[in-house]
Amino acid sequence: xxxxxxxxxxxxxxxxxxxxxxxxxxxxxxxxxITQAFGFLGNEMASFYTCDEEWRQDExxxxxxxxENGSDVRLMNEILLQDILSEHSPKLIYVYDFLxxxxxxxxxxxxxxxxxxxxxxxxxxxxxxxxxxxxxxKFEADENEFDFDNTLDNYEDLxxxxxxx
Numbered sequence: 760x761x762x763x764x765x766x767x768x769x770x771x772x773x774x775x776x777x778x779x780x781x782x783x784x785x786x787x788x789x790x791x792x793i794t795q796a797f798g799f800l801g802n803e804m805a806s807f808y809t810c811d812e813e814w815r816q817d818e819x820x821x822x823x824x825x826x827e828n829g830s831d832v833r834l835m836n837e838i839l840l841q842d843i844l845s846e847h848s849p850k851l852i853y854v855y856d857f858l859x860x861x862x863x864x865x866x867x868x869x870x871x872x873x874x875x876x877x878x879x880x881x882x883x884x885x886x887x888x889x890x891x892x893x894x895x896x897k898f899e900a901d902e903n904e905f906d907f908d909n910t911l912d913n914y915e916d917l918x919x920x921x922x923x924x
Contacts, residue, residue, distance in 0.1 A: 761879065762840060763869040766793055766853065769862040770894040774887030780880040781873065786820055786843065787835035792880035793853060793863070797889050803856035807835065807865070809843065810850050814864065846870070861893045 760782045768774040776796040780789055786807055794801035807820040820833045820843070844851065849867035854860060873879075 760841075761871050761873050762844060762867055763871065763883065764789070764844075765866050765868050766796065767864045767866075768797075768887075768889070768894070769864060770890070772887060774889060776882055776886075777868070777884040778880055778882055779877070780840065782839070782841040782844075782870070784840055784880070785836050786838045786840060787822065788880065789840060789865075790822060790835055790853075792882075793865075794855065796882045796885065799855060799861075803858075805853065805855045807843075808852040808854070809848070810852050812850065814850060814852065816852055856893075859893045 761779050762782050764778050764780065766776050766778065776793070778789075778792050778796055780792055790805055790807070791801060793799075794805075804825075805822045809817040809820070811817065818833065820835055820838055822835050824832045824834060826832065844867045846867070851865040853863040853865050855863070
Protein backbone atom coordinates (compact mmCIF):
# COMPACT_ATOMS: atom_id res chain seq x y z
CA UNK A 760 0.00 0.00 0.00
CA UNK A 761 1.01 3.62 -0.53
CA UNK A 762 0.70 6.27 2.14
CA UNK A 763 -0.05 9.81 1.00
CA UNK A 764 1.37 12.06 3.69
CA UNK A 765 1.21 15.83 4.15
CA UNK A 766 4.14 17.48 5.94
CA UNK A 767 3.44 21.03 7.18
CA UNK A 768 6.05 23.41 8.55
CA UNK A 769 5.00 24.84 11.92
CA UNK A 770 4.91 28.45 10.74
CA UNK A 771 2.53 31.39 10.24
CA UNK A 772 2.54 31.02 6.45
CA UNK A 773 1.46 27.87 4.60
CA UNK A 774 4.47 25.74 3.67
CA UNK A 775 3.88 22.06 3.04
CA UNK A 776 4.79 19.05 0.93
CA UNK A 777 2.67 16.04 -0.03
CA UNK A 778 4.61 12.79 -0.33
CA UNK A 779 3.73 9.28 -1.44
CA UNK A 780 5.69 6.49 0.22
CA UNK A 781 5.28 2.74 0.61
CA UNK A 782 3.85 1.70 3.97
CA UNK A 783 6.57 -0.97 4.19
CA UNK A 784 9.32 1.69 4.13
CA UNK A 785 11.11 2.58 7.35
CA UNK A 786 10.69 5.77 9.31
CA UNK A 787 14.23 6.62 8.16
CA UNK A 788 13.00 6.44 4.55
CA UNK A 789 10.28 8.96 5.44
CA UNK A 790 12.89 11.17 7.13
CA UNK A 791 14.99 11.08 3.93
CA UNK A 792 11.95 11.86 1.77
CA ILE A 793 11.07 14.86 3.97
CA THR A 794 14.61 16.27 3.94
CA GLN A 795 14.75 15.96 0.15
CA ALA A 796 11.28 17.46 -0.36
CA PHE A 797 12.15 20.52 1.75
CA GLY A 798 15.70 20.88 0.40
CA PHE A 799 17.62 20.06 3.57
CA LEU A 800 21.04 18.41 3.29
CA GLY A 801 19.93 15.61 5.61
CA ASN A 802 23.06 15.77 7.75
CA GLU A 803 21.44 16.94 11.00
CA MET A 804 19.86 14.99 13.85
CA ALA A 805 16.14 14.45 13.61
CA SER A 806 13.34 12.68 15.43
CA PHE A 807 9.72 11.78 14.92
CA TYR A 808 7.33 11.90 17.85
CA THR A 809 4.09 10.02 18.10
CA CYS A 810 1.23 12.23 19.21
CA ASP A 811 -2.48 12.31 19.84
CA GLU A 812 -5.23 14.04 17.87
CA GLU A 813 -4.37 17.41 19.50
CA TRP A 814 -0.69 17.05 18.50
CA ARG A 815 0.47 16.41 22.09
CA GLN A 816 3.90 14.84 21.82
CA ASP A 817 4.48 11.31 23.11
CA GLU A 818 7.16 8.73 22.23
CA UNK A 819 10.37 9.66 20.39
CA UNK A 820 11.62 7.78 17.32
CA UNK A 821 15.20 8.98 16.81
CA UNK A 822 17.53 8.90 13.85
CA UNK A 823 20.42 7.76 16.10
CA UNK A 824 20.75 6.65 19.71
CA UNK A 825 22.92 9.34 21.29
CA UNK A 826 22.88 7.89 24.82
CA GLU A 827 26.18 6.69 26.26
CA ASN A 828 25.12 3.26 27.45
CA GLY A 829 22.23 2.44 25.14
CA SER A 830 18.63 3.06 26.00
CA ASP A 831 15.09 2.23 25.07
CA VAL A 832 15.03 4.84 22.30
CA ARG A 833 13.29 3.54 19.21
CA LEU A 834 15.25 4.12 16.01
CA MET A 835 13.90 5.17 12.62
CA ASN A 836 15.72 2.46 10.70
CA GLU A 837 14.10 -0.26 12.84
CA ILE A 838 10.47 0.86 12.53
CA LEU A 839 8.20 0.56 9.51
CA LEU A 840 5.71 3.28 8.64
CA GLN A 841 2.82 0.81 8.84
CA ASP A 842 3.75 0.12 12.48
CA ILE A 843 3.37 3.80 13.44
CA LEU A 844 0.97 5.50 11.03
CA SER A 845 -2.58 4.27 10.51
CA GLU A 846 -6.09 5.59 10.05
CA HIS A 847 -6.48 5.40 13.85
CA SER A 848 -3.21 7.23 14.59
CA PRO A 849 -2.52 9.41 11.54
CA LYS A 850 -0.33 12.12 13.12
CA LEU A 851 3.36 12.57 13.92
CA ILE A 852 5.58 15.49 14.82
CA TYR A 853 8.92 15.70 13.01
CA VAL A 854 11.84 17.79 14.28
CA TYR A 855 14.88 18.34 12.06
CA ASP A 856 18.13 19.90 13.35
CA PHE A 857 17.83 20.22 17.12
CA LEU A 858 19.84 23.45 17.15
CA UNK A 859 17.45 25.16 14.73
CA UNK A 860 14.32 23.18 15.66
CA UNK A 861 12.63 22.93 12.28
CA UNK A 862 9.29 21.49 13.39
CA UNK A 863 6.75 19.84 11.12
CA UNK A 864 3.31 18.31 11.48
CA UNK A 865 3.09 15.02 9.60
CA UNK A 866 -0.32 13.60 8.79
CA UNK A 867 -1.46 10.53 6.90
CA UNK A 868 -3.96 11.82 4.33
CA UNK A 869 -4.80 8.68 2.34
CA UNK A 870 -3.92 5.04 1.74
CA UNK A 871 -4.02 3.89 -1.88
CA UNK A 872 -2.94 0.96 -4.04
CA UNK A 873 0.61 0.93 -5.38
CA UNK A 874 1.00 1.88 -9.04
CA UNK A 875 3.68 -0.24 -10.68
CA UNK A 876 4.76 2.52 -13.07
CA UNK A 877 5.67 4.94 -10.24
CA UNK A 878 8.78 5.03 -8.10
CA UNK A 879 8.47 5.76 -4.41
CA UNK A 880 8.94 7.88 -2.39
CA UNK A 881 7.49 10.56 -4.60
CA UNK A 882 6.81 14.23 -3.90
CA UNK A 883 3.30 14.87 -5.18
CA UNK A 884 2.90 18.54 -4.37
CA UNK A 885 5.01 21.37 -3.00
CA UNK A 886 3.53 24.59 -1.65
CA UNK A 887 5.45 27.56 -0.26
CA UNK A 888 9.14 28.31 0.05
CA UNK A 889 11.12 27.24 3.09
CA UNK A 890 12.40 30.35 4.92
CA UNK A 891 16.15 30.87 5.48
CA UNK A 892 15.74 30.21 9.19
CA UNK A 893 13.15 28.29 11.18
CA UNK A 894 10.13 30.14 12.57
CA UNK A 895 10.44 31.42 16.14
CA UNK A 896 8.84 29.17 18.73
CA LYS A 897 6.79 30.49 21.63
CA PHE A 898 7.05 28.18 24.59
CA GLU A 899 4.05 28.94 26.77
CA ALA A 900 2.65 26.85 29.54
CA ASP A 901 -1.04 26.29 30.02
CA GLU A 902 -2.60 28.45 32.69
CA ASN A 903 -2.42 26.84 36.08
CA GLU A 904 -4.42 27.54 39.22
CA PHE A 905 -1.22 27.32 41.27
CA ASP A 906 0.32 30.76 41.75
CA PHE A 907 4.09 30.32 41.65
CA ASP A 908 4.75 33.96 42.51
CA ASN A 909 3.21 33.67 45.96
CA THR A 910 4.41 30.26 47.08
CA LEU A 911 7.45 31.28 49.11
CA ASP A 912 6.40 34.53 50.73
CA ASN A 913 7.02 33.23 54.24
CA TYR A 914 10.40 31.53 54.56
CA GLU A 915 9.94 31.00 58.31
CA ASP A 916 7.62 28.06 57.59
CA LEU A 917 10.39 26.12 55.84
CA UNK A 918 12.24 25.12 59.05
CA UNK A 919 15.59 26.38 57.74
CA UNK A 920 18.27 27.65 60.05
CA UNK A 921 19.25 31.07 58.66
CA UNK A 922 22.94 30.21 59.01
CA UNK A 923 22.71 26.72 57.61
CA UNK A 924 25.90 26.78 55.56
